[in-house]
Amino acid sequence: MTTDDLPETFHITTDEQLRAVSNLTRHRIMAVLRFEPATITQIADRVGVAKGSSSYHVRLLERAGLVKVVRTRKVRGVVERYYAMAARSIELPDPGEGGPDILMRHAVADLEESPAGGERQVRMAHLRLTDEQFAELGARLHALADEYRKLSDPALPDASLVFALFHPARRGQSGGGAE
Structure with a gap:
């Protein structure tokens, strides 16, 4: 089986699966297996x-099905196993209000550990958008990520793309500071 044969999305539905993806080392292992099978070594x-x-x-x-x-x-007399992802992408349940966003935490950890002086593009922008503009931007970001994922070549160096489009929690509207 090649990565071309993989289902598009694996939906996380059980606590066991959620615990499996919540660990940074396992997140990094899944990143290794994203494009090509690999052995334990x-x-x-x-x-x-x-x-x-x-x-x-x-x-x-593997036990969680990921x-x-x-x-x-x-x-040399030992069976060597090659592992691959169970799907091209993993969809996590919404963490709910105030819940930790596991993917963002892993992305920040990976960003912080990226080589100093290495090439990277990081930007944060605060926007004011209509509901329609918000939905359109989200769709365009997803389409752009999908377009470049299809262009990915396992022979090239890894690159991570992370984006989050969200409405921040409302803070007090008065001109005062933190309460």
């Missing part, structure tokens, strides 16, 4: 963890 090398740790986290992801064995081969 390859995953450990790319994520920068011990082989035993890699194996533990992959087993949890990754699966896509091929095996025998190497």
